[in-house]
Amino acid sequence: MTDIPAKAAAPSTSSGSVLLTVMKLRTFIALIAVLIFFSIAAPNFLSTANLILMSKHVALNAFLAMGMTFVIITGGIDLSVGSIVGLCGMVAGYLVLNGIDLQIGYTIYFNVFEIALITLAVGILIGAVNGLLITRLNVAPFIATLGVLYVARGLALLSSDGRTFPNLVGKPELGTTGFGFLGAGRLLGLPVAIWILIVVALGAAYLAKYTPLGRHIFAVGGNERASRISGVRVNMVKMFVYMFSGFCAAIVGLIISSELMASHPATGESFELNAIAAAVLGGTSMSGGRGTIGGTIVGAFVIGILSDGLVMMGVSSFWQMVIKGLVIIVAVVVDQAQRRLQSRVTLMQMAKAG
Amino acid sequence: MSATAEREIILKLEDVSKVYSGTVAVKRANFEVRKGAVNVLVGENGAGKSTLMKIIAGVERPTAGRILLEGEEVSFSSSGDAVNRGIGMVFQELNLFGNMSVAENIFATREITNRFGKIDREQQENRAAEFLERLQAGIRPDMLVEDLRIGQQQLVEIAKAVSLDARILIMDEPTSALSAAEVEILFKVIADLKARGVAIVYISHRLEELIRIGDYITVLRDGRITGQEEMKNVDTQWIVRQMIGSDAKDFAKADGHLPGEEIFRAEEICLPRATGGLAVDHVSLSLRAGEILGIYGLMGAGRSELFDCIMGRHGHSTGEIFIGGIKVKERDTTRRIRRGLALIPEDRQREGLVSILSVASNLTLASLSRFARLFHIRGAAERQAVTQIVRELAIKVADPAQEVSSLSGGNKQKVVIGKALLTEPKVLLMDEPSRGIDVGAKADVFRTMRKLSRDGLGILFATSDLDEVMALSDRIAVMSNGKLTGMFDRAEATEAALVAASALGHGPAPRTESTAHD
Numbered sequence: 015m016t017d018i019p020a021k022a023a024a025p026s027t028s029s030g031s032v033l034l035t036v037m038k039l040r041t042f043i044a045l046i047a048v049l050i051f052f053s054i055a056a057p058n059f060l061s062t063a064n065l066i067l068m069s070k071h072v073a074l075n076a077f078l079a080m081g082m083t084f085v086i087i088t089g090g091i092d093l094s095v096g097s098i099v100g101l102c103g104m105v106a107g108y109l110v111l112n113g114i115d116l117q118i119g120y121t122i123y124f125n126v127f128e129i130a131l132i133t134l135a136v137g138i139l140i141g142a143v144n145g146l147l148i149t150r151l152n153v154a155p156f157i158a159t160l161g162v163l164y165v166a167r168g169l170a171l172l173s174s175d176g177r178t179f180p181n182l183v184g185k186p187e188l189g190t191t192g193f194g195f196l197g198a199g200r201l202l203g204l205p206v207a208i209w210i211l212i213v214v215a216l217g218a219a220y221l222a223k224y225t226p227l228g229r230h231i232f233a234v235g236g237n238e239r240a241s242r243i244s245g246v247r248v249n250m251v252k253m254f255v256y257m258f259s260g261f262c263a264a265i266v267g268l269i270i271s272s273e274l275m276a277s278h279p280a281t282g283e284s285f286e287l288n289a290i291a292a293a294v295l296g297g298t299s300m301s302g303g304r305g306t307i308g309g310t311i312v313g314a315f316v317i318g319i320l321s322d323g324l325v326m327m328g329v330s331s332f333w334q335m336v337i338k339g340l341v342i343i344v345a346v347v348v349d350q351a352q353r354r355l356q357s358r359v360t361l362m363q364m365a366k367a368g
Numbered sequence: 369m370s371a372t373a374e375r376e377i378i379l380k381l382e383d384v385s386k387v388y389s390g391t392v393a394v395k396r397a398n399f400e401v402r403k404g405a406v407n408v409l410v411g412e413n414g415a416g417k418s419t420l421m422k423i424i425a426g427v428e429r430p431t432a433g434r435i436l437l438e439g440e441e442v443s444f445s446s447s448g449d450a451v452n453r454g455i456g457m458v459f460q461e462l463n464l465f466g467n468m469s470v471a472e473n474i475f476a477t478r479e480i481t482n483r484f485g486k487i488d489r490e491q492q493e494n495r496a497a498e499f500l501e502r503l504q505a506g507i508r509p510d511m512l513v514e515d516l517r518i519g520q521q522q523l524v525e526i527a528k529a530v531s532l533d534a535r536i537l538i539m540d541e542p543t544s545a546l547s548a549a550e551v552e553i554l555f556k557v558i559a560d561l562k563a564r565g566v567a568i569v570y571i572s573h574r575l576e577e578l579i580r581i582g583d584y585i586t587v588l589r590d591g592r593i594t595g596q597e598e599m600k601n602v603d604t605q606w607i608v609r610q611m612i613g614s615d616a617k618d619f620a621k622a623d624g625h626l627p628g629e630e631i632f633r634a635e636e637i638c639l640p641r642a643t644g645g646l647a648v649d650h651v652s653l654s655l656r657a658g659e660i661l662g663i664y665g666l667m668g669a670g671r672s673e674l675f676d677c678i679m680g681r682h683g684h685s686t687g688e689i690f691i692g693g694i695k696v697k698e699r700d701t702t703r704r705i706r707r708g709l710a711l712i713p714e715d716r717q718r719e720g721l722v723s724i725l726s727v728a729s730n731l732t733l734a735s736l737s738r739f740a741r742l743f744h745i746r747g748a749a750e751r752q753a754v755t756q757i758v759r760e761l762a763i764k765v766a767d768p769a770q771e772v773s774s775l776s777g778g779n780k781q782k783v784v785i786g787k788a789l790l791t792e793p794k795v796l797l798m799d800e801p802s803r804g805i806d807v808g809a810k811a812d813v814f815r816t817m818r819k820l821s822r823d824g825l826g827i828l829f830a831t832s833d834l835d836e837v838m839a840l841s842d843r844i845a846v847m848s849n850g851k852l853t854g855m856f857d858r859a860e861a862t863e864a865a866l867v868a869a870s871a872l873g874h875g876p877a878p879r880t881e882s883t884a885h886d
Contacts, residue, residue: 225743226736233733236722243679243719244734244787303724328883 034359037352041296041312041345048316051179052323059326066205071275072250072318073211076311078289079296080218081259083310085258087235087292089302090148090155090257095289097166099282102267104170106133107179110190119185123188130268137264138257140166145253159256163286179277197273207269214262219307222271231255234303291338292317295345314356317340375583376565377782379424379536384433393419395492395591396433400584401536406558408578408599410612411588417571418460420588421538423499424569425457428746448477456534459570460519460541464515464528471496473513474528499527502560504553518715519545526554530561537561538569543577544803547666548787548867572807575604589612605689611807623822627659627842630693631826632795637677639670639850647673647840648685649850655795655826660817662841663830665870670850671830672714674799678828680704680713680808684866691794705734708794712784712801714830720784723774728754728768730783735790757786762812778809785816796820798829802836814840834863848872 036043036268052059078095085092106129113123124132140162147158184190199206224230230251233241264287271277296313298305320341322335379401386394394416401407401424411417414476422428423435426444434441437453444450447457462499464473470844471493472479480488480495496509497852513521529537536653538722543551558568578585578599584600587595587610595610600616619621623835632655639648648670655661666669677685689696689710696703713719721730739750754768761782765775781801798817802810817840821827831837837844844861846854848870854869 114458164500197410224745224747226740226745227743229729229733229736230726233722233729236724237718239719240722241733242701242712243711243713245702246733247700247702303722 022367034352034355037150037348037355039167039350040348041309041316044295044341044345045095045312045316048319048323050354052319052326056323056326059323064322064326066208068319068322070205071322073207074266074269075285075288075292075318076211076314077165077214077262078259078285079292079310079314080215080307081255081262081287081295082289083296083298083305083307084218084222084231084255085155085259085296086208086290086300087231087302087305088252089235089238090252090255091146091290091300092141092161092259093156093159093286094140094162094258094285095145095259095266095287096262096282097163097170098137098263099267099270099285100279101140101166101170101173102133102137102264103271103277103281104173104267104269104279105136106130106180106193106271107182108173109133110182110184110193111179113188113190123190124191126192128185129190129193130196134261134264134356137260137262137267141260141263142253144260145256148256149252157234167279167283174277174279175326176279179271180275181273182275182277192256195272197269197271197275202310207273210269214265215307215311218258224308227251227254232303235304237303238304287331288317291342295342297349371709371735377401377404378403378438380436381420381423382434382436384423384430384435386428387431393421393574393591394430397588397591397593399586399593399770400596401567401569403535403567404562405583406562406568406570406581408585409569409571409583409588410573410575410578410585410607411560415588415611416591417588419538419591421457421540421569424450425455425538439642451532451534454533454535455538456529456532456536457538458525458529458542459539460544462518462525464513464521464524469493469510469512470500470507470516470524470527471509473564474499474509474523474531477529478479481584486808495531496527500524502530502557503527503550505550517545517647519547519550520566522546523550523554526557530557534566534567536567538571540571541573542570543572543574546645546878547669548834548870549666551577553650560682573810574833577608578607600640608807620763622842623818625658626820627656628824629657630654631657632828633690634674635688635690637674637685637689639673639677639682639685641740641850645863648677651687651850651852652844653855655828657794657824657826658821659842660821660827660829660839660840663828663847664832664844664866665847666832666877669847669870670771671847672759672799673773673850674847675711675799675828675830678704679709705791705793708792710734710788710791710793710796712781712788712796712798714799714803716777716780716784720779722788723771723773724871725772726769727758727765727775727783728770730772731757732790733770735792736788738790738792753790757790761786761789776809778805778812781805781813782807782816785813789820793825795826795828798827800831801829802831802833834866837866839861846870 058064081095082092090280093124101216109124109129109132115121122136144159144162147153148155158308182193184193198207201209222231230241230246233246234248234251238248270281290294292312295316296306296309298310305349317338320338321334324337375749376401381397381399383396383398384394399420409417409420419428423430426447426449429443435443451639465476474496475492479490482488492508500507500509501522502528507516507519507520507523513524516524522542524715526542531540544556570582571577585597585599585607587594587607589611618858635652637648637651638646641647651674653661663671670732676682677687678689680699688731696707697705698707717723720805722733732750738743739745739753757767758768763782763786764779772780775783801813804872805813817827817829829840838861842858844856844858845852846866853872854865856865
């Protein structure tokens with residue numbers, strides 16, 4: 015959420031800066047382009063039902079991508095989010111169906127709200143494990159989260175012996191009904207999942223821009239040593255970003271199992287890749303220090319609309335993958351070109367200013 | 369140095385200009401490089417020295433003008449081209465591969481291979497050892513570059529350039545990280561090269577150095593050459609006049625205020641070194657409010673490590689520190705900053721700045737909690753503080769939202785100082801605060817130090833520059849080999865005494881440098 019480079023380049027009126035503005039808005043332009051393209055090419059694309067369905071798909075990826083954005087800004091990566099989605103879905107499903115058996119003849123059943131809280135706590139906890147591995151034990155983020163990816167997936171499969179927890183309707187006498195609200199409920203005409211996305215996204219954007227923690231996230235990604243000497247609690251910042259990423263993954267796990275009214279242990283496989291793609295498409299730099307929540311959300315929309323639109327057009331899923339890959343590559347190439355142009359424009363302004 | 373008049377000109381630039389989009393970096397410069405002589409080039413930061421050198425080294429192409437190498441017009445399309453024609457350069461920014469050994473760095477891109485194309489490691493290391501031997505740096509060719517201190521890395525860079533067997537060797541600030549002893553060795557190497565007929569182009573901010581080793585001097589100001597003389601005909605005053613257009617005093621004068629109560633005390637600070645022994649060896653010192661205590665010492669004397677210990681950057685250091693007589697129990701940097709300590713690190717780029725953030729974000733990075741209510745940063749308060757500190761320190765920046773990487777070295781240093789000051793410290797630790805910045809910015813930094821001490825801050829500053837430590841300090845501590853070897857009052861300190869104290873504990877055996885910087 016740094017708009018600093020933008021400000022630095024704003025006053026110029028040369029053709030370079032026009033091009034620069036276009037390039038800066040590239041993800042937006044891409045979004046509008048795919049919207050226009052599919053509304054012409056795919057029948058029913060603009061129907062309300064389809065738009066809402068699509069935005070629900072997008073929301074799932076957007077949650078993960080937001081968590082991923084913070085992680086990537088600090089210079090890390092979180093490969094475990096897909097598995098956390100799966101595990102958290104299983105935790106929710108298990109609690110709805112079985113509650114917690116206290117081994118003394120009693121079983122505690124939680125209401126849906128409590129189940130959601132516990133599930134979120136599990137997601138945050140796994141994020142904390144990631145964070146501890148990375149900060150305390152100095153494991154490289156890629157490896158630490160790769161390990162947790164396997165562990166969490168394995169735990170998800172173990173929890174049900176690989177089976178699905180079906181039919182999470184709950185029993186009225188146990189107070190476990192109403193789990194479907196998250197995935198299927200609506201408020202003021204919009205799905206609940208979208209409302210949650212709006213709240214979390216605004217919170218994340220605020221955090222990035224207006225809080226010391228947000229500033230520290232960027233500083234750690236920009237120069238960890240300098241941040242440390244400036245008194246930034248680098249380890250705490252890193253713990254936070256992985257925990258936030260786990261939190262976002264837990265939300266997705268809840269929403270998916272609520273939508274399907276079932277939890278399947280393989281849910282969320284390869285979600286992490288889509289999340290990384292959305293973040294990168296939205297202008298997050300893999301080398302850390304740069305990225306915005308807004309950009310990431312737009313990136314998630316581009317990817318989501320692209321895949322849904324192609325499905326509606328009947329394009330084969332093999333081609334879909336090729337197209338998605340190309341879009342990501344082009345996005346990064348344009349991003350690099352923009353950065354070069356940006357530094358040229360800044361140089362020119364400095365030259366003018368003397 | 370007397371018979372320099374007849375030296376042959378090996379390289380000549382005629383009316384060379386270099387225009388970057390919008391700015392003229394070099395304007396119609398005529399520059400001659402003479403064989404077997406040290407050709408000195410001086411000028412403030414941004415005067416165009418580096419551009420001129422990059423043109424000679426083939427990194428940049430001139431927009432206009434001719435380059436004559438031994439009377440023949442040449443144009444280099446790359447630095448490789450220039451190297452092939454016998455022009456080598458020691459860059460100011462270290463261009464080394466930290467993940468490779470010293471020998472691999474010295475022979476990068478011209479590896480010694482056997483018949484089958486396999487790198488002959490042993491021969492590379494033997495050859496590298498020869499060059500390193502000449503620099504007497506105690507660096508083994510199989511050491512990893514990232515394990516060396518900056519000063520040593522600079523020596524590797526020099527060894528690399530010397531190994532090119534160049535006819536023209538350009539050195540851009542080769543001494544900025546070297547200790548006095550190492551500078552002596554470098555000068556010997558330069559004399560040796562000179563005797564073999566190598567033309568040396570030497571750039572430095574340290575005027576006394578230039579006067580000592582230079583044969584010819586060229587002064588640049590705003591891209592123009594303002595003076596070209598034989599060194600024996602000029603003095604410091606002349607150089608400074610050509611550089612900045614008027615006489616200037618380097619050091620801010622002491623204002624005669626008296627230091628107050630003790631504000632800081634360190635007791636028995638020890639830091640074990642990775643290779644055994646102590647990098648900081650039972651150092652105790654005390655500092656009064658409004659006092660500037662200079663810590664003089666050679667490279668590897670443990671000055672930076674002492675600062676690191678005081679800031680709580682090493683968990684395994686021992687000893688106690690007191691601020692205003694109260695023991696500081698906090699052991700981590702964050703809370704020590706809150707207690708009133710602030711460090712201005714030696715390596716601006718790596719430890720001082722987050723270069724992709726704006727000037728404003730860098731300035732407030734260490735003090736954000738001051739501007740935050742609960743968890744919300746109050747934009748107005750932050751902006752006001754930034755504007756104020758930019759004005760106070762005379763940081764030249766059009767818009768504080770600009771990325772900090774676009775500033776010149778001197779202004780970057782001011783940003784690092786501003787960041788420390790915004791934490792409202794009681795004790796300021798400055799590690800080589802004037803390293804690699806131009807005369808004007810240096811004077812600003814020194815003035816700021818004076819002003820801060822007048823305001824009652826205690827300042828500890830480490831330097832390997834004798835003049836600086838003599839001119840600025842109220843008291844001078846000398847460190848050598850991790851120990852405090854001398855403590856002088858300003859009045860009784862002499863350069864000879866400082867140098868003698870800084871050499872204590874250094875046996876004739878090659879030093880094994882600490883690698884425990886981090």
